[in-house]
Amino acid sequence: MNLSLLILLPLLTALAILISKGLKQIRIVGLVGSFAQLGLAILLLKQYMDERATGNTSTHLFEMNYTWFKALHINYHIGIDGISLAMILLTSVIVVAGILVSWTMDKLSKEYFFLLVLLSMGAYGFFISLDLFTMFFFLEVAVIPKFLLIGIWGSGKKDNSAMKLALMLMGGSALVFVGLLGIYYNTHTFDIVEISRIGISAGVQQFFFPFAFIGFGIFAALFPFHTWVPDGHASAPTAASMFLAGISMKLGGYGCLRIAALMPEAAHSYSWIIILLATIAIIYGAFATMMQTDLKYINAYSSISHCGFVILGIGMLNKTSINGAVIQMVSHGLMTALFFAAIGMIYSRTHTRMVAQLGGLLKAMPFISTVFVIAGLCSLGLPGFSGFVAEMTVFMGSWANPNGYYRLATVLSAASIVVTAVYILRATGKSIMGPISNEHALLTDANWNEKLAAGLLITGILIIGIAPFLINQLIMPSTDVLMIQIEKAITLK
Amino acid sequence: MMLNNIFLLLRQELILCFLIFLLLFIKLGKERSNESLLNLINVLLFINLAAGLYGMGEGGLFSGMFSTNPLIVLEKNILNLAIWIISMQSYAWLKEHKQVAEFYLLLFTSLLGMFFMISSGNLLMFYLGLEMSTIPLAAAANFDLTKRKSSEAAMKLILSSAFSSGILLMGISFLYGTSGTLSFDILTAHLSNNPLQIFAFILLVSGFAFKISAVPFHLWTADVYEGSPVAVTSFLSVISKAAVLFTFTSILYKVFNPIASTWYAILVVLSIATILIGNLFALRQDNFKRFLAFSSIAQVGFILIGISGSSLQGSASLVYFILIYVFSNLAAFGVVSVVSALTGKENISDFKGFYKTNPFLSWVITIALFSLAGVPPTAGFFGKLFLLMAGAAKGNYGLITFAALNMVISFYYYLRVVKAIFMDENDQPISKLSIPKISKLAMYICLAGIIITGLASCIYDYIYSFSIGL
Numbered sequence: 037m038n039l040s041l042l043i044l045l046p047l048l049t050a051l052a053i054l055i056s057k058g059l060k061q062i063r064i065v066g067l068v069g070s071f072a073q074l075g076l077a078i079l080l081l082k083q084y085m086d087e088r089a090t091g092n093t094s095t096h097l098f099e100m101n102y103t104w105f106k107a108l109h110i111n112y113h114i115g116i117d118g119i120s121l122a123m124i125l126l127t128s129v130i131v132v133a134g135i136l137v138s139w140t141m142d143k144l145s146k147e148y149f150f151l152l153v154l155l156s157m158g159a160y161g162f163f164i165s166l167d168l169f170t171m172f173f174f175l176e177v178a179v180i181p182k183f184l185l186i187g188i189w190g191s192g193k194k195d196n197s198a199m200k201l202a203l204m205l206m207g208g209s210a211l212v213f214v215g216l217l218g219i220y221y222n223t224h225t226f227d228i229v230e231i232s233r234i235g236i237s238a239g240v241q242q243f244f245f246p247f248a249f250i251g252f253g254i255f256a257a258l259f260p261f262h263t264w265v266p267d268g269h270a271s272a273p274t275a276a277s278m279f280l281a282g283i284s285m286k287l288g289g290y291g292c293l294r295i296a297a298l299m300p301e302a303a304h305s306y307s308w309i310i311i312l313l314a315t316i317a318i319i320y321g322a323f324a325t326m327m328q329t330d331l332k333y334i335n336a337y338s339s340i341s342h343c344g345f346v347i348l349g350i351g352m353l354n355k356t357s358i359n360g361a362v363i364q365m366v367s368h369g370l371m372t373a374l375f376f377a378a379i380g381m382i383y384s385r386t387h388t389r390m391v392a393q394l395g396g397l398l399k400a401m402p403f404i405s406t407v408f409v410i411a412g413l414c415s416l417g418l419p420g421f422s423g424f425v426a427e428m429t430v431f432m433g434s435w436a437n438p439n440g441y442y443r444l445a446t447v448l449s450a451a452s453i454v455v456t457a458v459y460i461l462r463a464t465g466k467s468i469m470g471p472i473s474n475e476h477a478l479l480t481d482a483n484w485n486e487k488l489a490a491g492l493l494i495t496g497i498l499i500i501g502i503a504p505f506l507i508n509q510l511i512m513p514s515t516d517v518l519m520i521q522i523e524k525a526i527t528l529k
Numbered sequence: 530m531m532l533n534n535i536f537l538l539l540r541q542e543l544i545l546c547f548l549i550f551l552l553l554f555i556k557l558g559k560e561r562s563n564e565s566l567l568n569l570i571n572v573l574l575f576i577n578l579a580a581g582l583y584g585m586g587e588g589g590l591f592s593g594m595f596s597t598n599p600l601i602v603l604e605k606n607i608l609n610l611a612i613w614i615i616s617m618q619s620y621a622w623l624k625e626h627k628q629v630a631e632f633y634l635l636l637f638t639s640l641l642g643m644f645f646m647i648s649s650g651n652l653l654m655f656y657l658g659l660e661m662s663t664i665p666l667a668a669a670a671n672f673d674l675t676k677r678k679s680s681e682a683a684m685k686l687i688l689s690s691a692f693s694s695g696i697l698l699m700g701i702s703f704l705y706g707t708s709g710t711l712s713f714d715i716l717t718a719h720l721s722n723n724p725l726q727i728f729a730f731i732l733l734v735s736g737f738a739f740k741i742s743a744v745p746f747h748l749w750t751a752d753v754y755e756g757s758p759v760a761v762t763s764f765l766s767v768i769s770k771a772a773v774l775f776t777f778t779s780i781l782y783k784v785f786n787p788i789a790s791t792w793y794a795i796l797v798v799l800s801i802a803t804i805l806i807g808n809l810f811a812l813r814q815d816n817f818k819r820f821l822a823f824s825s826i827a828q829v830g831f832i833l834i835g836i837s838g839s840s841l842q843g844s845a846s847l848v849y850f851i852l853i854y855v856f857s858n859l860a861a862f863g864v865v866s867v868v869s870a871l872t873g874k875e876n877i878s879d880f881k882g883f884y885k886t887n888p889f890l891s892w893v894i895t896i897a898l899f900s901l902a903g904v905p906p907t908a909g910f911f912g913k914l915f916l917l918m919a920g921a922a923k924g925n926y927g928l929i930t931f932a933a934l935n936m937v938i939s940f941y942y943y944l945r946v947v948k949a950i951f952m953d954e955n956d957q958p959i960s961k962l963s964i965p966k967i968s969k970l971a972m973y974i975c976l977a978g979i980i981i982t983g984l985a986s987c988i989y990d991y992i993y994s995f996s997i998g999l
Contacts, residue, residue, distance in 0.1 A: 105911075105986045107845070107993040108918065176905045183944065187952045195952060199944060206940045210933035213914065217921045217929060247930075 037083050039098050039114045039164045042124065045073055046157035050150050059145045063135070066149040070132045073156070077128035081510075084121055088513065095517050096166060096229065104170070109225050113167040118514035119362050120163045122507065123290055126369045127163070129496055130282040131156045134275035136489035137377050141189070141273070148189060151181040152275055159283045163290065168216050168226040171294075172209065175255075175287055179205050182284060185276040186268060197264075197271035204264040208254030212291070215248025219298070231298055232521060238301050245302030248295045249310070255288025257343045259317035269336035274380025277332065281339050282373035289346040289365045293358065296350050297518045300525035303353060308441065310351030315445045317344035322455035331379045331389040334463050335372060338415060341452060342368045348449055349430040352442065353526075355519045357433025362511050364430055367414070367422035367500055374493040375411040378404055381486050382467070385479045391463055396472025401481040405468045407490045412460040414497050417453055422500035427453070537586040538597050541605045542648075544577050545641045549634060556630040563624050570633055571620075571967060574613040581606045589650060593712055596650040600995040604775045604848060605644055611768050611855045612640055617971035618863040619760035621870035624965075632672055635665040636764060643772035647779075652701050652711040655776065659697070659740070663690045666769065670757040682756025689739065689749035697736025703729030713784045720787040727791060734795055740773040741829050744802040751810075754822035759869055762818050763862035766825045771851045774829075778836050778844055782997055789839060796837040797928055804830030804931070808938045815876050817865045820942070821858070824901060827939055828854065834932055835916030842919040845996040849982075849989050850912040853900065856978030857909055860897035863972050864890050871962050877946055882955030887962055891950050893972050900979045902943040903936055908983030915989070 049069025056065050080098075087097050096115030104112045116124070134152060141148050158178030165171035179202060187198035216226065222240040223231050254261040265285075269277050296303040303310075321341030328334045342364070349361025381404045382397065383389050398405040414421035417428075434446040482490070500507050536543070551573070555561065581602070589596040616633075623629050642661025649655035667687035673679035705711055707726050708719035720726060735746060742750040754762045781792055807827030814820040835846045867890065869875050884891040900909030913936065921929045964972075982988050 103986075106990050107842070108915065108989075110986075173905050173910070176910065180899065180904050184947075184951065187948060195948060198952075199941070199948070202944060203937055203941055207934065207937045210937055211930075213917070214926060214930050214933050217918060218926065220918070221921060221924070243926075 037080055037098055039080075039100065039116065041076060042073070042080075042160040042164055043157055045069065045076060046153050046160065049073075050153040050157065053146060053150045053153060056146075059140075059142055062145050062149050063139055066135045066153065067132075069153065070128070070135045070156075073160075074128040074132050077125050080116075081121060081125060084116070084118075085510075093513075095514070099166070104167075109220075110169045111167045111227055112170055113227055113229070114164045114170075115166045116164055117517070118511040119290070119293070119518075122362060122366050122511055123163045123286060124160060126286065126366045126496075127156060127159045127283050129492055130278055130369060130373045133373055133377060133489040133493050134278045136485045137278070137380055138273070138275040139483070139485040141275075143189060148185070148273075151185050152279065155181040155185075155279055156283070159287060162287050166228045168219065168228060168231075170226075171291075172212060172216060175212070175291070176206075176209050178284060178287065179209070182268075182272075182276065182280060185279075186272045189273040189276070190271040191273070192271050193267070194271040197267035201264040201268035204254055204261065208251045208261070208288075211247045211251030211254070213251075215244045215251060215295070218244030218247065228294065228298065235525070236299055241299040241302035242305065245295070245299045245306060248299075249292055249303075249306070252288045252291030252295060253313075253347065256285050256292060256346060257288070257317065257340045258347055259313045259320065259340075259344070262317060262321075262340045265340050266333055266336040269339065269376070270330060270332040274376055274383075277376040277380070278373040281335075281376060282369040285339065285343055286365050286369055289343065289350075289361070292347065293350050293361065293518075296353070297521060300353075300522040303350075303522070304526045307351050307353055311348060311442065311445045314344045314348035314351055315448050317341065318348065318449045318452045319455075322452040322459070325459045326455060328459075329391055331382070331391060331463065331467070332376070334391075334459060335375045335379065338456065338459070339368070339372055341456065342372070342415070345427060345430050345449070348445070349433060352430075352434040352437060353522060354433050354436055355515060356436060357430055358518065359508065359511060359515050360426060360429030360431075360433050362515065363422070363500065363504070363507055364426035366507065367426040367497070370493050370496045370500075371411055371414045371421075371423060374407065374490060374497065375415065377486070377489055377493065378408040378411055381482060382408070386476055391466050393473075394467035394476070395470045396468070397476065398468045399472050400477055400479045403482045403487060403490075407482075407494070408468060409464055410494055410497070412464045414501070416457045416460045420498075420501050422497045425500055425504040534588065535590060537584065538588055538590055539595070540584070540586070541581045541602070541609070542641060542644050544580055545637055545644065548573055548577060549637045549641070552630050552634050552637070556634075563626070563629055566629055567616075567620055567623055568967075571613070571617055574609070574616055578606065578609040578613050581609050593650045593714060594654045595645070595648050597648050598995070600844075600848070600997065601647055601775075601779075603992065603995060604647055604771075607848070607852050607855060608640060608643060608768050608772060611771070611859065612636065612764070614855070614859045614863075614971050614974060615760055615763050615768075617967045618763070618859065618866050619758075620965045620967045621867055622758065622760060625870075626672070627674075628672070632669060632760075635669040639663070639665040639669070639764075640768065643768070647772060647775050649776070650713050652704065652713070652716070655780075656694075656698065656701060659773075660694060662769065662772065663694070663740075666761065666765065669761045669764070670753060672761060673758045676756070678756035679758065682753045685749050685756075686753045693736050693739030693746070696732050696739070700729045700732030700736060703732065713780070717784050717787060720785065722788055722791065727788070730785065730788065730791065731795070734792070734799075737773060737777045738799060741770050741777070742826055743799050743829055743833065744806040744826065747803070747806070747826050750826060751819045751822045755816055755819045759818065759862060759866040762821075763859055763866070766821065766862075767855055767858050770825070770829065771855070774832060774836075774847065774851065778847055779997070781836065782839065782844060793837055793839065793923070796833050797925065800830045800833035800837065801928065801931060802830075803827065803833065804935045808935055808942075811939070811942045815878055817875050817877055817880075820877060820946070821861060821865070824939065824942065825858065827935070828901070830935075831913055831916050831932060834920035834928065838919030838922045840919060840922055841993065841996045842915070842922065845989065845993040846912070846915040846919045848992045848996070850916055852988070852992075853908040853912040853979070853982050856975045856982060857897045857900035857907070860972060860975035860979065861894055861901065863968060863975065864894040864897070867962065867964055867968055868959060872959055874959060877949055879959060880946065881949045881953040882958035883950045886958050886960055890962065890964070893976060895947050895950060896976060896979055898943040898946055902940050906984060907979050908981075909979070911983040911989070
């Protein structure tokens with residue numbers, strides 16, 4: 037399959053949105069476009085699995101390589117492995133859900149849907165790129181839509197949050213760019229495949245790894261650069277929150293993983309710092325969540341904690357833990373998107389997100405409440421949901437490292453789950469159970485579009501939760517390849 | 530043969546001379562309405578641009594005083610493009626103006642001076658071209674005839690240019706004294722790191738730095754930009770800067786390559802100061818023209834980094850960036866120009882709630898600002914990153930990191946404008962404006978340029994194929 041379709045389709049959808057008129061037309065176009073993306077992603081999965089089944093073991097499938105800027109050795113080189121395919125699937129599901137929950141967005145609807153689709157285009161482009169410059173290009177394409185989405189359609193102190201988010205993410209990309217330049221002038225190419233074949237010299241790795249890793253880390257809420265996360269998520273409109281947590285933060289995690297694979301020696305020697313920061317993020321995020329009273333802030337801070345697991349998994353640098361990190365990215369994407377969708381549904385009806393002002397919602401809106409509880413349970417890692425699979429894999433991987441320091445980090449991170457249970461159960465309990473206030477008693481339950489969005493996300497969560505071997509089958513071969521590279525470099529050292 | 534050569538190599542200058550005389554005759558003839566005159570001039574400028582694109586000569590004339598090559602032809606074409614766009618954008622302002630023909634006479638003369646400056650093969654020729662380009666501009670800056678600020682701007686421009694020319698001349702005379710020649714080809718052989726020559730070189734660079742408003746020689750910029758009519762401001766910030774930068778780069782690369790390590794150090798210091806000061810002052814401006822003045826100072830800092838790379842990539846990324854800068858800066862100035870001509874408002878705070886009333890203009894200026902900030906998929910992203918890439922070839926990663934982080938600061942002030950346009954509430958936003966068709970055409974050209982110049986890599990490769998390195 038031609039992977040450029042993944043960029044072309046959103047682009048065409050965005051253009052079609054520009055020429056359509058009125059909310060009704062625009063949202064239909066958006067929905068059709070996003071379902072086409074989902075269909076394309078599933079078709080891609082099928083073709084990918086078929087190809088693998090026939091014994092094709094090359095690292096990347098569906099590769100294509102065109103010269104872009106010849107004089108600068110910049111290529112438009114695309115291709116996917118299992119990890120990027122998992123991310124593409126995640127993105128397509130979230131895009132559909134995001135469009136569905138924005139069904140009644142009547143303020144500047146054309147611009148709104150246009151920006152959502154543009155953001156998804158950036159994400160697809162990022163995940164299929166095998167050239168660092170192209171990858172960087174798409175990474176930045178996705179920043180501006182976020183700024184506008186939060187600033188124009190957001191709530192609360194939206195100006196502030198939008199600016200903070202945009203500046204921090206741009207700061208992250210500035211660091212990434214310096215890192216990429218360092219790589220470029222060492223290897224004279226931006227091509228990921230080429231670079232991993234040539235290898236980057238050890239000194240250059242030591243110097244430029246921090247730039248690139250922290251740069252991508254800012255996108256993935258790496259402590260202490262996580263401060264854009266709570267405000268950004270809380271101020272954003274529902275679909276934008278879903279995109280931010282579900283797609284945008286994954287760009288960072290995915291980038292970190294790729295950088296670690298490209299500079300394995302540096303990743304190995306810096307791993308203790310990465311693990312330290314990840315552990316702090318996990319614990320700090322969990323405790324900070326306990327103090328929150330606003331549902332969106334609760335979810336945003338818990339995202340910091342959950343994304344910490346991704347970084348932790350990458351920092352541990354072994355097969356199981358990296359597998360866990362990838363699964364955690366997918367799982368967290370689905371789960372947070374679901375959470376934000378449920379919060380958005382509650383907010384649009386009750387006009388409050390404060391836990392203290394809610395209560396007994398189960399009586400008035402059983403469907404939304406159930407969705408909310410499912411998202412909560414997935415977040416605290418109940419077996420049967422994706423959260424459990426992901427976190428367990430990360431812990432198993434990180435425990436495998438016999439070093440005491442790594443073990444301690446594992447224990448502390450695992451202990452944070454208890455805190456997660458406290459805040460999740462408290463928030464859901466207070467808002468769903470108990471007596472319902474009179475004004476909330478008459479509210480209606482979810483509409484078809486909201487049900488469909490939640491259903492899609494829950495399906496994803498359940499598939500990973502109940503049949504984890506499916507996703508393992510997809511990503512394991514690719515993480516194996518990455519690990520062989522990494523281990524070779526470390527043992528050589 | 531000789532005559533043929535002159536027509537081929539001096540083509541662009543001759544056409545411009547012809548336009549100048551044509552305008553004089555038109556002015557002498559019977560009164561014409563402003564509209565018809567403006568339409569005629571815009572068509573002529575388009576022909577001027579198109580004629581420049583045809584054929585590339587290489588060679589020298591007048592015993593090396595004047596030299597040209599494909600890169601120089603391309604640079605002149607970029608300037609021709611820019612003046613065409615500026616002319617179309619100033620339609621609304623000039624329509625009401627009494628001295629249209631004189632205004633164009635001044636601009637064309639200045640442009641002609643720039644052409645000679647870019648093509649100069651001799652310090653004397655270079656200096657003549659530079660003066661010929663500066664003095665008419667000071668008169669043009671005074672063209673808001675009823676505004677005191679405009680005269681003030683003209684006065685400041687002429688005084689500071691005179692000062693910088695003085696410094697430049699002193700540098701040139703020291704160079705002449707130590708080497709005994711003014712010709713570029715011979716001068717190179719006589720250059721060494723002797724202190725007097727370095728001193729002369731520093732004077733020369735200061736003169737250049739004045740013209741491109743690099744810090745600490747930038748003090749005239751903001752006042753002049755603010756006071757002058759928007760058309761002149763855009764001319765100053767795009768064309769005049771571009772011409773001096775082209776000349777500066779070719780002189781550095783071709784003439785001063787024996788002392789490359791000296792000018793590398795000077796460029797690093799200049800670029801750090803320029804980026805930082807430009808950015809910090811741009812943060813708090815409310816007047817749009819002042820804001821763009823400081824943002825353009827910061828842009829020059831980035832350009833200097835690209836030049837410091839001193840490779841094929843360095844000069845290619847400079848020309849490429851200037852081309853993009855023409856589109857993006859002129860798109861921004863175009864909107865400011867239309868708004869200022871129709872409402873008299875020039876402050877960023879006046880643009881609050883602009884999107885509700887003027888969505889098209891809002892998108893134009895937003896995309897232009899994104900391009901200036903360096904956000905993909907606009908061309909500014911490629912332009913800026915290629916400059917930094919060229920600079921990084923020297924391995925000075927402290928400088929590159931500094932510049933990259935400063936892009937974030939610049940991002941803040943560009944986004945502040947976007948925020949005012951899209952997000953801020955305003956009880957009395959600027960009412961719906963009817964834009965002259967011809968200005969709208971100019972905006973479409975700029976937008977197309979902003980999108981295509983970046984994504985279509987062939988443009989960069991085309992420029993690269995002509996570039997010169999050390």
